Amino acid sequence: MTAQLTRKQMRTVWAETVVETMATDPRLVVLTADISSWFFWGAKEQHPDRVLNLGIREQAMIDIAGGFALAGMRPMVHTYGPFLIERPFEQLKIGLGHQDVGAVLVSVGASYDDPSWGRTHQAPGDVALLDTLPGWTVHVPGHEDEVAPLLRRAIAGDGRVYVRLSERVNTEAVPVADGFTELRRGRDGVVVAVGPVLDQVLGATANLDVTVLYTATIRPFDHAGLRAAVGAARPDVVLVEPYLRGTSAFEVNEALADVPHRLRSFGTWRDREARVYGTAEEHDRLLGVDAAGLAESIAAFLR
Structure with missing residues:
Protein backbone atom coordinates (compact mmCIF):
# COMPACT_ATOMS: atom_id res chain seq x y z
CA MET A 1 0.00 0.00 0.00
CA LEU A 165 -2.42 10.08 -20.35
CA SER A 166 -4.69 8.58 -17.71
CA GLU A 167 -5.03 8.95 -13.98
CA ARG A 168 -5.83 5.24 -13.82
CA VAL A 169 -2.86 2.92 -14.15
CA ASN A 170 -1.97 -0.74 -14.20
CA THR A 171 -0.26 -2.36 -11.24
CA GLU A 172 2.97 -2.96 -13.14
CA ALA A 173 4.64 -1.40 -16.16
CA VAL A 174 5.35 -3.30 -19.36
CA PRO A 175 8.64 -2.48 -21.14
CA VAL A 176 7.89 -0.10 -24.00
CA ALA A 177 7.95 -1.82 -27.38
CA ASP A 178 7.08 -0.81 -30.93
CA GLY A 179 4.21 -3.29 -31.16
CA PHE A 180 2.44 -5.91 -29.10
CA THR A 181 4.04 -7.60 -26.10
CA GLU A 182 2.83 -11.13 -25.39
CA LEU A 183 2.11 -11.48 -21.67
CA ARG A 184 0.36 -14.83 -21.74
CA ARG A 185 -0.02 -17.56 -24.37
CA GLY A 186 -3.10 -19.71 -24.85
CA ARG A 187 -5.01 -21.68 -27.49
CA ASP A 188 -8.61 -20.49 -27.34
CA GLY A 189 -8.21 -16.96 -28.69
CA VAL A 190 -6.30 -13.67 -28.49
CA VAL A 191 -7.19 -10.79 -26.15
CA VAL A 192 -5.66 -7.39 -26.92
CA ALA A 193 -5.33 -4.92 -24.03
CA VAL A 194 -4.50 -1.28 -24.76
CA GLY A 195 -2.90 0.88 -22.08
CA PRO A 196 -4.59 1.21 -18.67
CA VAL A 197 -7.13 -1.62 -19.15
CA LEU A 198 -4.48 -4.31 -18.74
CA ASP A 199 -5.24 -5.09 -15.09
CA GLN A 200 -8.93 -5.66 -15.91
CA VAL A 201 -7.99 -7.89 -18.85
CA LEU A 202 -5.55 -9.98 -16.83
CA GLY A 203 -8.12 -10.42 -14.10
CA ALA A 204 -10.85 -11.30 -16.58
CA THR A 205 -8.75 -13.89 -18.41
CA ALA A 206 -7.05 -15.50 -15.40
CA ASN A 207 -9.02 -18.74 -15.86
CA LEU A 208 -9.12 -18.71 -19.65
CA ASP A 209 -6.68 -20.42 -22.04
CA VAL A 210 -6.02 -17.33 -24.16
CA THR A 211 -3.11 -15.30 -25.46
CA VAL A 212 -2.96 -11.79 -23.95
CA LEU A 213 -1.27 -9.05 -25.97
CA TYR A 214 -0.48 -5.61 -24.56
CA THR A 215 0.49 -2.36 -26.20
CA ALA A 216 1.00 1.25 -25.18
CA THR A 217 1.29 2.25 -28.86
CA ILE A 218 -1.90 1.58 -30.80
CA ARG A 219 -1.04 3.61 -33.93
CA PRO A 220 0.63 2.43 -36.00
CA PHE A 221 -1.16 -0.84 -35.32
CA ASP A 222 1.04 -3.94 -35.06
CA HIS A 223 -0.51 -6.03 -37.85
CA ALA A 224 2.35 -8.54 -37.88
CA GLY A 225 2.22 -9.07 -34.13
CA LEU A 226 -1.50 -9.82 -34.19
CA ARG A 227 -1.14 -12.19 -37.15
CA ALA A 228 1.61 -14.08 -35.33
CA ALA A 229 -0.51 -14.43 -32.19
CA VAL A 230 -3.58 -15.58 -34.12
CA GLY A 231 -1.45 -18.10 -35.99
CA ALA A 232 -0.72 -19.85 -32.71
CA ALA A 233 -4.27 -19.77 -31.35
CA ARG A 234 -7.87 -20.03 -32.46
CA PRO A 235 -8.67 -16.97 -34.63
CA ASP A 236 -11.06 -15.39 -32.13
CA VAL A 237 -9.94 -11.86 -31.19
CA VAL A 238 -11.12 -9.75 -28.26
CA LEU A 239 -10.18 -6.07 -28.37
CA VAL A 240 -10.29 -4.07 -25.11
CA GLU A 241 -9.55 -0.35 -25.43
CA PRO A 242 -10.02 2.50 -22.90
CA TYR A 243 -12.03 4.62 -25.33
CA LEU A 244 -14.73 4.19 -28.00
CA ARG A 245 -15.63 0.54 -28.52
CA GLY A 246 -14.33 -0.85 -31.80
CA THR A 247 -11.89 1.99 -32.50
CA SER A 248 -9.24 -0.49 -33.67
CA ALA A 249 -11.65 -3.00 -35.21
CA PHE A 250 -10.75 -1.79 -38.71
CA GLU A 251 -7.06 -2.41 -38.00
CA VAL A 252 -7.75 -5.91 -36.66
CA ASN A 253 -9.75 -6.78 -39.75
CA GLU A 254 -7.06 -5.35 -42.01
CA ALA A 255 -4.39 -7.39 -40.24
CA LEU A 256 -6.48 -10.56 -40.64
CA ALA A 257 -8.01 -9.79 -44.03
CA ASP A 258 -7.12 -13.22 -45.41
CA VAL A 259 -7.72 -15.11 -42.15
CA PRO A 260 -11.26 -16.24 -41.22
CA HIS A 261 -11.76 -14.83 -37.73
CA ARG A 262 -14.27 -13.51 -35.20
CA LEU A 263 -13.90 -10.19 -33.36
CA ARG A 264 -15.51 -8.77 -30.22
CA SER A 265 -14.72 -5.21 -29.08
CA PHE A 266 -15.03 -3.60 -25.66
CA GLY A 267 -14.79 0.05 -24.65
CA THR A 268 -17.10 2.99 -24.16
CA TRP A 269 -20.55 2.94 -25.73
CA ARG A 270 -21.11 4.04 -29.33
CA ASP A 271 -24.91 4.20 -29.31
CA ARG A 272 -25.69 6.02 -26.04
CA GLU A 273 -24.24 8.21 -23.31
CA ALA A 274 -23.87 7.74 -19.58
CA ARG A 275 -25.64 10.77 -18.15
CA VAL A 276 -24.39 10.16 -14.63
CA TYR A 277 -21.41 11.18 -12.53
CA GLY A 278 -20.24 8.63 -9.97
CA THR A 279 -16.69 7.25 -10.09
CA ALA A 280 -14.56 5.92 -12.91
CA GLU A 281 -14.89 2.44 -11.45
CA GLU A 282 -18.68 2.75 -11.53
CA HIS A 283 -18.46 3.74 -15.18
CA ASP A 284 -16.35 0.62 -15.81
CA ARG A 285 -19.10 -1.55 -14.34
CA LEU A 286 -21.80 0.27 -16.28
CA LEU A 287 -19.90 -0.26 -19.54
CA GLY A 288 -19.01 -3.86 -18.71
CA VAL A 289 -15.25 -3.27 -18.87
CA ASP A 290 -14.48 -4.07 -15.25
CA ALA A 291 -12.77 -7.42 -14.65
CA ALA A 292 -15.99 -9.22 -13.71
CA GLY A 293 -17.94 -7.87 -16.66
CA LEU A 294 -15.15 -8.65 -19.11
CA ALA A 295 -14.70 -12.16 -17.69
CA GLU A 296 -18.34 -12.99 -18.30
CA SER A 297 -18.49 -11.46 -21.78
CA ILE A 298 -15.17 -12.84 -23.02
CA ALA A 299 -15.95 -16.35 -21.78
CA ALA A 300 -19.36 -16.25 -23.50
CA PHE A 301 -17.79 -15.01 -26.76
CA LEU A 302 -15.13 -17.71 -26.79
CA ARG A 303 -17.68 -20.43 -26.12
Whole structure:
Protein backbone atom coordinates (compact mmCIF):
# COMPACT_ATOMS: atom_id res chain seq x y z
CA MET A 1 0.00 0.00 0.00
CA THR A 2 2.86 2.38 0.80
CA ALA A 3 4.44 1.81 -2.62
CA GLN A 4 1.13 2.61 -4.30
CA LEU A 5 0.83 5.87 -2.39
CA THR A 6 4.32 7.02 -3.47
CA ARG A 7 3.75 6.43 -7.17
CA LYS A 8 3.74 9.50 -9.37
CA GLN A 9 0.82 10.33 -11.60
CA MET A 10 1.37 10.12 -15.34
CA ARG A 11 0.87 13.87 -15.65
CA THR A 12 3.67 14.54 -13.15
CA VAL A 13 6.04 12.21 -15.02
CA TRP A 14 5.10 13.95 -18.27
CA ALA A 15 5.83 17.42 -16.89
CA GLU A 16 9.13 16.39 -15.28
CA THR A 17 10.27 14.72 -18.50
CA VAL A 18 9.39 17.78 -20.56
CA VAL A 19 11.14 20.22 -18.21
CA GLU A 20 14.24 18.00 -18.16
CA THR A 21 14.27 17.75 -21.95
CA MET A 22 13.86 21.52 -22.43
CA ALA A 23 17.26 22.00 -20.81
CA THR A 24 18.97 19.98 -23.54
CA ASP A 25 16.71 20.33 -26.59
CA PRO A 26 16.40 23.94 -27.79
CA ARG A 27 13.68 22.93 -30.28
CA LEU A 28 11.15 22.04 -27.60
CA VAL A 29 8.41 24.59 -26.90
CA VAL A 30 5.49 24.01 -24.50
CA LEU A 31 1.99 25.30 -25.19
CA THR A 32 -0.74 24.99 -22.53
CA ALA A 33 -4.34 26.15 -22.22
CA ASP A 34 -4.37 26.89 -18.48
CA ILE A 35 -4.54 23.17 -17.63
CA SER A 36 -1.28 22.02 -15.97
CA SER A 37 0.43 25.33 -16.73
CA TRP A 38 1.69 25.45 -13.14
CA PHE A 39 4.09 22.60 -13.82
CA PHE A 40 6.12 24.94 -16.06
CA TRP A 41 6.36 28.12 -13.97
CA GLY A 42 10.01 27.38 -13.17
CA ALA A 43 10.80 26.40 -16.76
CA LYS A 44 9.26 29.65 -18.01
CA GLU A 45 11.73 31.66 -15.93
CA GLN A 46 14.59 29.81 -17.64
CA HIS A 47 13.03 29.62 -21.12
CA PRO A 48 10.56 32.53 -21.33
CA ASP A 49 10.24 32.27 -25.11
CA ARG A 50 9.57 28.53 -25.06
CA VAL A 51 6.76 28.23 -22.47
CA LEU A 52 3.43 29.76 -23.46
CA ASN A 53 0.13 29.54 -21.60
CA LEU A 54 -2.53 30.63 -24.08
CA GLY A 55 -5.54 30.36 -21.80
CA ILE A 56 -8.70 28.72 -23.09
CA ARG A 57 -7.84 29.38 -26.74
CA GLU A 58 -7.37 25.82 -27.91
CA GLN A 59 -7.97 26.45 -31.62
CA ALA A 60 -5.36 29.20 -31.63
CA MET A 61 -3.02 26.97 -29.63
CA ILE A 62 -2.97 24.31 -32.35
CA ASP A 63 -2.41 26.85 -35.14
CA ILE A 64 0.40 28.44 -33.11
CA ALA A 65 1.90 24.98 -32.70
CA GLY A 66 1.80 24.61 -36.47
CA GLY A 67 3.63 27.92 -36.80
CA PHE A 68 6.33 26.84 -34.38
CA ALA A 69 6.72 23.57 -36.31
CA LEU A 70 7.09 25.47 -39.60
CA ALA A 71 9.85 27.48 -37.92
CA GLY A 72 11.75 24.30 -37.01
CA MET A 73 10.64 23.99 -33.40
CA ARG A 74 9.11 20.92 -31.72
CA PRO A 75 5.81 22.01 -30.10
CA MET A 76 4.42 20.12 -27.11
CA VAL A 77 0.70 20.91 -26.71
CA HIS A 78 -1.37 20.00 -23.65
CA THR A 79 -4.86 20.16 -22.18
CA TYR A 80 -7.86 17.91 -21.48
CA GLY A 81 -8.69 15.47 -24.27
CA PRO A 82 -11.90 17.12 -25.57
CA PHE A 83 -10.21 20.53 -25.70
CA LEU A 84 -7.13 19.10 -27.43
CA ILE A 85 -8.73 16.86 -30.07
CA GLU A 86 -12.42 17.64 -30.48
CA ARG A 87 -12.62 21.43 -30.09
CA PRO A 88 -9.67 22.29 -32.40
CA PHE A 89 -10.16 19.42 -34.85
CA GLU A 90 -10.18 21.69 -37.90
CA GLN A 91 -6.87 23.16 -36.79
CA LEU A 92 -5.43 19.67 -36.36
CA LYS A 93 -6.58 18.84 -39.88
CA ILE A 94 -5.27 22.02 -41.54
CA GLY A 95 -2.71 23.64 -39.23
CA LEU A 96 -0.80 20.43 -38.67
CA GLY A 97 -1.98 17.75 -41.09
CA HIS A 98 -2.49 19.67 -44.33
CA GLN A 99 0.72 21.64 -43.75
CA ASP A 100 2.43 18.30 -43.03
CA VAL A 101 4.15 19.48 -39.86
CA GLY A 102 4.46 17.72 -36.54
CA ALA A 103 3.67 18.28 -32.88
CA VAL A 104 3.34 16.24 -29.70
CA LEU A 105 -0.17 16.44 -28.24
CA VAL A 106 -0.54 15.26 -24.65
CA SER A 107 -3.99 14.92 -23.09
CA VAL A 108 -5.35 14.22 -19.64
CA GLY A 109 -8.81 13.13 -18.56
CA ALA A 110 -8.89 10.09 -20.84
CA SER A 111 -12.46 8.84 -21.38
CA TYR A 112 -13.87 9.36 -17.88
CA ASP A 113 -11.03 9.59 -15.38
CA ASP A 114 -12.93 12.11 -13.28
CA PRO A 115 -16.65 11.90 -14.14
CA SER A 116 -17.57 14.66 -11.69
CA TRP A 117 -16.57 17.24 -14.32
CA GLY A 118 -19.30 15.92 -16.60
CA ARG A 119 -19.44 15.23 -20.32
CA THR A 120 -17.53 18.40 -21.24
CA HIS A 121 -14.32 16.86 -19.91
CA GLN A 122 -14.73 13.43 -21.52
CA ALA A 123 -13.40 12.44 -24.94
CA PRO A 124 -13.93 8.72 -25.56
CA GLY A 125 -13.92 9.36 -29.32
CA ASP A 126 -10.52 11.07 -29.51
CA VAL A 127 -8.50 8.22 -31.04
CA ALA A 128 -11.32 7.38 -33.47
CA LEU A 129 -11.39 11.03 -34.56
CA LEU A 130 -7.64 11.09 -35.17
CA ASP A 131 -8.06 7.95 -37.27
CA THR A 132 -9.75 10.14 -39.89
CA LEU A 133 -6.46 12.00 -40.38
CA PRO A 134 -3.31 10.41 -41.84
CA GLY A 135 0.09 10.19 -40.23
CA TRP A 136 -0.66 10.14 -36.50
CA THR A 137 1.20 8.02 -33.96
CA VAL A 138 -0.92 7.30 -30.87
CA HIS A 139 0.52 6.26 -27.51
CA VAL A 140 -1.77 5.09 -24.67
CA PRO A 141 0.54 4.32 -21.72
CA GLY A 142 -0.86 2.09 -19.01
CA HIS A 143 1.65 2.89 -16.27
CA GLU A 144 3.61 5.97 -15.25
CA ASP A 145 6.94 4.24 -16.03
CA GLU A 146 5.89 3.91 -19.67
CA VAL A 147 5.38 7.66 -20.09
CA ALA A 148 8.96 8.99 -20.17
CA PRO A 149 10.38 6.65 -22.85
CA LEU A 150 7.37 7.25 -25.09
CA LEU A 151 7.69 11.02 -24.63
CA ARG A 152 11.42 11.13 -25.31
CA ARG A 153 10.91 9.20 -28.52
CA ALA A 154 8.09 11.53 -29.55
CA ILE A 155 10.05 14.70 -28.81
CA ALA A 156 13.11 13.46 -30.69
CA GLY A 157 11.08 12.92 -33.87
CA ASP A 158 9.25 15.37 -36.09
CA GLY A 159 5.91 13.63 -36.73
CA ARG A 160 2.40 14.08 -35.37
CA VAL A 161 2.10 12.23 -32.05
CA TYR A 162 -0.78 11.93 -29.59
CA VAL A 163 -0.01 10.77 -26.04
CA ARG A 164 -3.16 9.88 -24.09
CA LEU A 165 -2.42 10.08 -20.35
CA SER A 166 -4.69 8.58 -17.71
CA GLU A 167 -5.03 8.95 -13.98
CA ARG A 168 -5.83 5.24 -13.82
CA VAL A 169 -2.86 2.92 -14.15
CA ASN A 170 -1.97 -0.74 -14.20
CA THR A 171 -0.26 -2.36 -11.24
CA GLU A 172 2.97 -2.96 -13.14
CA ALA A 173 4.64 -1.40 -16.16
CA VAL A 174 5.35 -3.30 -19.36
CA PRO A 175 8.64 -2.48 -21.14
CA VAL A 176 7.89 -0.10 -24.00
CA ALA A 177 7.95 -1.82 -27.38
CA ASP A 178 7.08 -0.81 -30.93
CA GLY A 179 4.21 -3.29 -31.16
CA PHE A 180 2.44 -5.91 -29.10
CA THR A 181 4.04 -7.60 -26.10
CA GLU A 182 2.83 -11.13 -25.39
CA LEU A 183 2.11 -11.48 -21.67
CA ARG A 184 0.36 -14.83 -21.74
CA ARG A 185 -0.02 -17.56 -24.37
CA GLY A 186 -3.10 -19.71 -24.85
CA ARG A 187 -5.01 -21.68 -27.49
CA ASP A 188 -8.61 -20.49 -27.34
CA GLY A 189 -8.21 -16.96 -28.69
CA VAL A 190 -6.30 -13.67 -28.49
CA VAL A 191 -7.19 -10.79 -26.15
CA VAL A 192 -5.66 -7.39 -26.92
CA ALA A 193 -5.33 -4.92 -24.03
CA VAL A 194 -4.50 -1.28 -24.76
CA GLY A 195 -2.90 0.88 -22.08
CA PRO A 196 -4.59 1.21 -18.67
CA VAL A 197 -7.13 -1.62 -19.15
CA LEU A 198 -4.48 -4.31 -18.74
CA ASP A 199 -5.24 -5.09 -15.09
CA GLN A 200 -8.93 -5.66 -15.91
CA VAL A 201 -7.99 -7.89 -18.85
CA LEU A 202 -5.55 -9.98 -16.83
CA GLY A 203 -8.12 -10.42 -14.10
CA ALA A 204 -10.85 -11.30 -16.58
CA THR A 205 -8.75 -13.89 -18.41
CA ALA A 206 -7.05 -15.50 -15.40
CA ASN A 207 -9.02 -18.74 -15.86
CA LEU A 208 -9.12 -18.71 -19.65
CA ASP A 209 -6.68 -20.42 -22.04
CA VAL A 210 -6.02 -17.33 -24.16
CA THR A 211 -3.11 -15.30 -25.46
CA VAL A 212 -2.96 -11.79 -23.95
CA LEU A 213 -1.27 -9.05 -25.97
CA TYR A 214 -0.48 -5.61 -24.56
CA THR A 215 0.49 -2.36 -26.20
CA ALA A 216 1.00 1.25 -25.18
CA THR A 217 1.29 2.25 -28.86
CA ILE A 218 -1.90 1.58 -30.80
CA ARG A 219 -1.04 3.61 -33.93
CA PRO A 220 0.63 2.43 -36.00
CA PHE A 221 -1.16 -0.84 -35.32
CA ASP A 222 1.04 -3.94 -35.06
CA HIS A 223 -0.51 -6.03 -37.85
CA ALA A 224 2.35 -8.54 -37.88
CA GLY A 225 2.22 -9.07 -34.13
CA LEU A 226 -1.50 -9.82 -34.19
CA ARG A 227 -1.14 -12.19 -37.15
CA ALA A 228 1.61 -14.08 -35.33
CA ALA A 229 -0.51 -14.43 -32.19
CA VAL A 230 -3.58 -15.58 -34.12
CA GLY A 231 -1.45 -18.10 -35.99
CA ALA A 232 -0.72 -19.85 -32.71
CA ALA A 233 -4.27 -19.77 -31.35
CA ARG A 234 -7.87 -20.03 -32.46
CA PRO A 235 -8.67 -16.97 -34.63
CA ASP A 236 -11.06 -15.39 -32.13
CA VAL A 237 -9.94 -11.86 -31.19
CA VAL A 238 -11.12 -9.75 -28.26
CA LEU A 239 -10.18 -6.07 -28.37
CA VAL A 240 -10.29 -4.07 -25.11
CA GLU A 241 -9.55 -0.35 -25.43
CA PRO A 242 -10.02 2.50 -22.90
CA TYR A 243 -12.03 4.62 -25.33
CA LEU A 244 -14.73 4.19 -28.00
CA ARG A 245 -15.63 0.54 -28.52
CA GLY A 246 -14.33 -0.85 -31.80
CA THR A 247 -11.89 1.99 -32.50
CA SER A 248 -9.24 -0.49 -33.67
CA ALA A 249 -11.65 -3.00 -35.21
CA PHE A 250 -10.75 -1.79 -38.71
CA GLU A 251 -7.06 -2.41 -38.00
CA VAL A 252 -7.75 -5.91 -36.66
CA ASN A 253 -9.75 -6.78 -39.75
CA GLU A 254 -7.06 -5.35 -42.01
CA ALA A 255 -4.39 -7.39 -40.24
CA LEU A 256 -6.48 -10.56 -40.64
CA ALA A 257 -8.01 -9.79 -44.03
CA ASP A 258 -7.12 -13.22 -45.41
CA VAL A 259 -7.72 -15.11 -42.15
CA PRO A 260 -11.26 -16.24 -41.22
CA HIS A 261 -11.76 -14.83 -37.73
CA ARG A 262 -14.27 -13.51 -35.20
CA LEU A 263 -13.90 -10.19 -33.36
CA ARG A 264 -15.51 -8.77 -30.22
CA SER A 265 -14.72 -5.21 -29.08
CA PHE A 266 -15.03 -3.60 -25.66
CA GLY A 267 -14.79 0.05 -24.65
CA THR A 268 -17.10 2.99 -24.16
CA TRP A 269 -20.55 2.94 -25.73
CA ARG A 270 -21.11 4.04 -29.33
CA ASP A 271 -24.91 4.20 -29.31
CA ARG A 272 -25.69 6.02 -26.04
CA GLU A 273 -24.24 8.21 -23.31
CA ALA A 274 -23.87 7.74 -19.58
CA ARG A 275 -25.64 10.77 -18.15
CA VAL A 276 -24.39 10.16 -14.63
CA TYR A 277 -21.41 11.18 -12.53
CA GLY A 278 -20.24 8.63 -9.97
CA THR A 279 -16.69 7.25 -10.09
CA ALA A 280 -14.56 5.92 -12.91
CA GLU A 281 -14.89 2.44 -11.45
CA GLU A 282 -18.68 2.75 -11.53
CA HIS A 283 -18.46 3.74 -15.18
CA ASP A 284 -16.35 0.62 -15.81
CA ARG A 285 -19.10 -1.55 -14.34
CA LEU A 286 -21.80 0.27 -16.28
CA LEU A 287 -19.90 -0.26 -19.54
CA GLY A 288 -19.01 -3.86 -18.71
CA VAL A 289 -15.25 -3.27 -18.87
CA ASP A 290 -14.48 -4.07 -15.25
CA ALA A 291 -12.77 -7.42 -14.65
CA ALA A 292 -15.99 -9.22 -13.71
CA GLY A 293 -17.94 -7.87 -16.66
CA LEU A 294 -15.15 -8.65 -19.11
CA ALA A 295 -14.70 -12.16 -17.69
CA GLU A 296 -18.34 -12.99 -18.30
CA SER A 297 -18.49 -11.46 -21.78
CA ILE A 298 -15.17 -12.84 -23.02
CA ALA A 299 -15.95 -16.35 -21.78
CA ALA A 300 -19.36 -16.25 -23.50
CA PHE A 301 -17.79 -15.01 -26.76
CA LEU A 302 -15.13 -17.71 -26.79
CA ARG A 303 -17.68 -20.43 -26.12
